[in-house]
Amino acid sequence: MYRYDEFDAAFVEGRTAQFADQVKRRLSGELSEDQFRPLRLMNGLYLQLHAYMLRVAVPYGTLNSRQMRKLAHIARTYDRGYGHFTTRQNIQYNWPRLKDIPVILGELASVEMHAIQTSGNCIRNVTTDQFAGAALDEIIDPRPVGEIIRQWSSLHPEFSYLPRKFKIAITGSPNDRAAIRFHDIGLQAAANAAGDVGWEVWVGGGLGRTPMIGKLINSFVPNEHLLAYLESIMRVYNRYGRRDNKYKARIKILVHEEGLETIKGQVEAEFAEVRGGVLTLPSEELDRISAYFEPPAFPSQSATRIDVARELILDPAYGRWLEHNLNSHRQPGYASVTISLKPVGGAPGDATDAQMDVVADLAERYSFDELRVTHEQNLVLPHVAIADLREVYDALVASGLAEGNAGLITDMICCPGLDFCALANARSIPIAQAISHKFAAPERQAEIGDLKIKISGCINACGHHHVGHIGILGVEKKGGELYQITLGGDATQDASVGKILGPGFEADKVPGAIETLVDTYIARRQSADETFIAAYRRLGEAPFKEALYGNG
Amino acid sequence: MLHSERKPDKLRSLGILALNGMFDEMDAVGVLRQAAAEILPGDVAIVSSFGADSAVLLHLVAQVDPSLPVYFLETGKHFAETLAYVETLKSQLGLINVIAIHPDPADVKRFDPNGDLWETDPDSCCHIRKTEPLEPITEQFGGWVTGRKRFQTKERGVLPHFELTSDDRIKINPLAYFTDADVNQYKIDHGLPEHPLFARGYKSIGCAPCTSVVAEGEDPRAGRWRGLNKKECGIHFDFNGAIASPMSAAKFTLHKDGAFIADPFHAWEDGDDAASARYKHIPLPVFLESRDAVLANPHPMGLLVSPGDAIESVEADLGRFASIAIKFPAFSDGRGYSTARLLAERYHYANEIRAVGDVLQDQIPLMRRCGINALVVTHEPTRQALVENRLPEVALFYQPVGVTEVPVGTRPYLRRAH
Numbered sequence: 001m002y003r004y005d006e007f008d009a010a011f012v013e014g015r016t017a018q019f020a021d022q023v024k025r026r027l028s029g030e031l032s033e034d035q036f037r038p039l040r041l042m043n044g045l046y047l048q049l050h051a052y053m054l055r056v057a058v059p060y061g062t063l064n065s066r067q068m069r070k071l072a073h074i075a076r077t078y079d080r081g082y083g084h085f086t087t088r089q090n091i092q093y094n095w096p097r098l099k100d101i102p103v104i105l106g107e108l109a110s111v112e113m114h115a116i117q118t119s120g121n122c123i124r125n126v127t128t129d130q131f132a133g134a135a136l137d138e139i140i141d142p143r144p145v146g147e148i149i150r151q152w153s154s155l156h157p158e159f160s161y162l163p164r165k166f167k168i169a170i171t172g173s174p175n176d177r178a179a180i181r182f183h184d185i186g187l188q189a190a191a192n193a194a195g196d197v198g199w200e201v202w203v204g205g206g207l208g209r210t211p212m213i214g215k216l217i218n219s220f221v222p223n224e225h226l227l228a229y230l231e232s233i234m235r236v237y238n239r240y241g242r243r244d245n246k247y248k249a250r251i252k253i254l255v256h257e258e259g260l261e262t263i264k265g266q267v268e269a270e271f272a273e274v275r276g277g278v279l280t281l282p283s284e285e286l287d288r289i290s291a292y293f294e295p296p297a298f299p300s301q302s303a304t305r306i307d308v309a310r311e312l313i314l315d316p317a318y319g320r321w322l323e324h325n326l327n328s329h330r331q332p333g334y335a336s337v338t339i340s341l342k343p344v345g346g347a348p349g350d351a352t353d354a355q356m357d358v359v360a361d362l363a364e365r366y367s368f369d370e371l372r373v374t375h376e377q378n379l380v381l382p383h384v385a386i387a388d389l390r391e392v393y394d395a396l397v398a399s400g401l402a403e404g405n406a407g408l409i410t411d412m413i414c415c416p417g418l419d420f421c422a423l424a425n426a427r428s429i430p431i432a433q434a435i436s437h438k439f440a441a442p443e444r445q446a447e448i449g450d451l452k453i454k455i456s457g458c459i460n461a462c463g464h465h466h467v468g469h470i471g472i473l474g475v476e477k478k479g480g481e482l483y484q485i486t487l488g489g490d491a492t493q494d495a496s497v498g499k500i501l502g503p504g505f506e507a508d509k510v511p512g513a514i515e516t517l518v519d520t521y522i523a524r525r526q527s528a529d530e531t532f533i534a535a536y537r538r539l540g541e542a543p544f545k546e547a548l549y550g551n552g
Numbered sequence: 553m554l555h556s557e558r559k560p561d562k563l564r565s566l567g568i569l570a571l572n573g574m575f576d577e578m579d580a581v582g583v584l585r586q587a588a589a590e591i592l593p594g595d596v597a598i599v600s601s602f603g604a605d606s607a608v609l610l611h612l613v614a615q616v617d618p619s620l621p622v623y624f625l626e627t628g629k630h631f632a633e634t635l636a637y638v639e640t641l642k643s644q645l646g647l648i649n650v651i652a653i654h655p656d657p658a659d660v661k662r663f664d665p666n667g668d669l670w671e672t673d674p675d676s677c678c679h680i681r682k683t684e685p686l687e688p689i690t691e692q693f694g695g696w697v698t699g700r701k702r703f704q705t706k707e708r709g710v711l712p713h714f715e716l717t718s719d720d721r722i723k724i725n726p727l728a729y730f731t732d733a734d735v736n737q738y739k740i741d742h743g744l745p746e747h748p749l750f751a752r753g754y755k756s757i758g759c760a761p762c763t764s765v766v767a768e769g770e771d772p773r774a775g776r777w778r779g780l781n782k783k784e785c786g787i788h789f790d791f792n793g794a795i796a797s798p799m800s801a802a803k804f805t806l807h808k809d810g811a812f813i814a815d816p817f818h819a820w821e822d823g824d825d826a827a828s829a830r831y832k833h834i835p836l837p838v839f840l841e842s843r844d845a846v847l848a849n850p851h852p853m854g855l856l857v858s859p860g861d862a863i864e865s866v867e868a869d870l871g872r873f874a875s876i877a878i879k880f881p882a883f884s885d886g887r888g889y890s891t892a893r894l895l896a897e898r899y900h901y902a903n904e905i906r907a908v909g910d911v912l913q914d915q916i917p918l919m920r921r922c923g924i925n926a927l928v929v930t931h932e933p934t935r936q937a938l939v940e941n942r943l944p945e946v947a948l949f950y951q952p953v954g955v956t957e958v959p960v961g962t963r964p965y966l967r968r969a970h
Contacts (some may be wrong), residue, residue: 014948
């Protein structure tokens with residue numbers, strides 16, 4: 001994985017010192033909260049319902065064990081013993097004190113981490129496929145380009161005060177696990193006629209109160225021109241994006257209102273000016289960065305298969321874990337392991353300091369010192385030898401991290417909701433907990449199969465409810481919390497936005513409503529191989545609507 | 553002969569107050585004679601601009617002593633009429649010791665190679681063309697005669713006949729109490745020749761680029777550095793502050809080249825005339841409406857670009873502007889950064905690009921990287937941070953932004969020179 005050189009280290013140190021000065025000025029009163037806000041936001045520091053919240057960047061979701069141990073240390077020392085992994089592949093701490101922030105940033109810098117641009121109206125952390133560099137279906141590892149984008153976008157002087165935040169996601173696999181069509185810019189690896197690998201550029205996707213699927217603005221941008229092309233999009237957005245209404249300020253609205261062709265014309269005109277200029281990426285530089293992401297030297301393995309059916313009989317829990325939590329690795333004899341942060345009754349995405357330490361140990365011992373954070377709020381050991389799976393599993397069991405539910409109904413994305421967030425209208429974690437209790441039985445989950453539930457506590461959609469096969473949106477109605485249910489969302493290459501099924505439900509009715517939907521699906525599916533989303537697409541919303549609301 | 557040893561004693565024994573009390577308000581000849589013959593014999597000189605009303609003082613000099621040294625600051629920027637007027641007065645009044653002082657050619661070459669410093673930084677222009685050349689001459693004399701008058705500007709309202717300067721020299725102002733009418737009457741009474749430009753509306757004449765016509769009823773010196781927050785040329789500053797007080801630091805709102813300076817530009821106001829305005833940043837939409845008038849306007853002008861203005865629409869005319877002001881209505885509105893980069897990098901605009909509006913210390917490093925080279929700053933902590941040169945800045949850059957080279961040692965692909 002990428003390692004800081006002296007320049008990177010000095011850059012992060014400089015930024016830490018700068019922010020330490022800004023915190024000092026805020027504490028002394030020299031800076032007002034209004035003046036401090038954009039500065040702290042650009043350093044990942046939010047003011048939440050109860051306290052400050054610090055969001056730490058995990059560039060393209062990749063960590064090593066030393067970094068994970070540092071995250072554990074920070075949770076233990078400066079917070080309340082846990083951290084929360086987010087849909088942006090980052091981690092956030094919910095209880096730090098302002099005066100400790102500079103120290104925490106110093107700790108992070110010591111392991112080549114930072115909180116730069118994890119919030120604020122700037123280019124945010126670049127996210128990617130959690131199986132990047134490991135997945136069997138991958139065309140190219142997207143992380144070297146992700147790293148180059150990280151560098152290019154770090155404290156970019158022109159794009160630090162954009163109309164609104166800006167998120168870029170990149171995937172090297174045709175099977176989109178990074179939701180690139182729901183980002184301001186999505187990059188999808190593509191080959192041109194000559195067989196060169198470059199990038200499809202999608203623009204104007206997003207969730208929030210106005211969900212939009214990204215539109216293809218360029219079907220092939222080669223690596224050498226990628227930064228120039230991105231800068232062209234950014235400049236068009238910075239100049240013409242709406243600033244009169246924060247809810248209409250994302251690039252998706254600009255693209256929607258002006259039309260893709262208009263925006264494309266502006267971007268192409270800008271690109272014609274900057275193309276071939278100083279932002280041209282020399283192939284040697286890409287090679288230099290790529291060298292950091294070279295796959296480890298995998299010792300060859302004699303065990304290249306595991307008999308899941310057999311394990312299911314011998315040890316059902318282990319069998320289920322194998323069945324659901326492994327992803328095919330490009331190297332024979334290896335698999336990528338998803339460590340679920342979705343235990344029954346838990347807060348999705350939370351990990352204690354002790355759990356983080358355990359995961360760090362496992363990464364060091366079994367995964368070539370590598371870890372990933374997924375946008376679905378789980379962790380991944382990307383390179384585990386099949387022969388080591390049992391040992392890894394046993395260690396996870398001992399730490400309460402062995403839930404075999406990846407991709408199943410209890411593997412929900414969920415925002416922090418009203419329990420933490422100043423923007424939320426409704427609680428979301430308790431809803432997730434109630435649903436997970438309802439479907440706690442592993443056999444039941446296995447019977448249902450792949451089903452993505454995503455829960456947001458407000459219209460800002462941090463819980464990605466628009467792209468849940470079943471989406472749940474908390475709203476405030478007449479002083480109480482109500483939950484609207486959407487069906488048919490999909491964050492992958494088959495992108496779609498879920499549709500609201502009908503009137504909302506009170507919190508205690510939500511698990512029952514979900515069960516009704518699930519029962520309807522099971523009753524109507526053609527076979528156990530027809531997933532929920534496939535059945536929904538075939539059947540339409542009618543049977544689900546009728547099951548929930550009757551046919552009146 | 554070194555006069556500095558005895559001068560303070562002499563001054564102290566007399567007392568500057570007593571000296572001022574010795575003369576009638578209009579006794580200009582008495583004042584000058586006292587200074588030249590009694591207080592500082594052989595130690596008095598005169599600086600004259602040979603301007604519109606210099607003739608009166610020079611006539612007094614001729615009466616008292618035609619051999620008193622008269623220094624003329626030959627700035628190289630004078631009207632031809634002024635140079636002719638020097639010769640006219642010399643011969644008509646019989647002055648036999650008029651000495652021209654020139655700016656140091658090395659200074660001119662270094663600081664004003666194109667001869668347009670007056671436009672971008674009039675204070676510095678005065679400095680190299682007046683203050684610097686005069687300094688070594690000043691040191692040679694214990695007393696200086698000036699033609700300054702109380703009525704000329706507010707700042708001079710309490711000007712006495714004799715001033716003690718901060719370096720213990722004496723400044724003699726024989727015409728301190730003369731009004732505009734007194735000057736005119738004196739000229740008529742003594743048949744003094746007019747400066748050739750006086751009849752054309754010039755009331756106070758300095759260097760050609762920085763002098764304009766004064767309207768009827770206007771302060772006569774209003775035509776000097778018109779449009780600039782500048783009233784004195786710098787060489788009068790070094791006197792007792794109670795008399796000729798320099799501008800207070802708070803008025804220096806423009807930060808440029810590492811220092812706060814007087815801003816030569818004023819805000820565009822409704823009713824300003826595009827054809828005759830000077831030192832105004834004309835808003836871009838107004839410029840587009842009155843483009844021909846602005847292009848025909850001979851005076852220095854700036855352009856104000858607000859967020860949403862299309863800088864592309866004025867690309868061809870950018871060279872007409874001495875300064876372009878980029879408006880930041882709120883620090884959180886980042887459109888100005890794109891404007892600045894287009895100006896500096898795409899259009900190669902090399903004059904002043906200034907940020908105006910909500911200019912705060914935390915954004916300044918970003919502004920500078922995007923090509924902004926001047927700042928109008930009113931926020932006090934930001935002013936302090938600039939003065940103390942402690943901006944919250946990360947000095948390492950990941951992007952090749954701006955026209956300056958990213959230092960060696962950074963990413964090869966992020967450097968401009970491959």
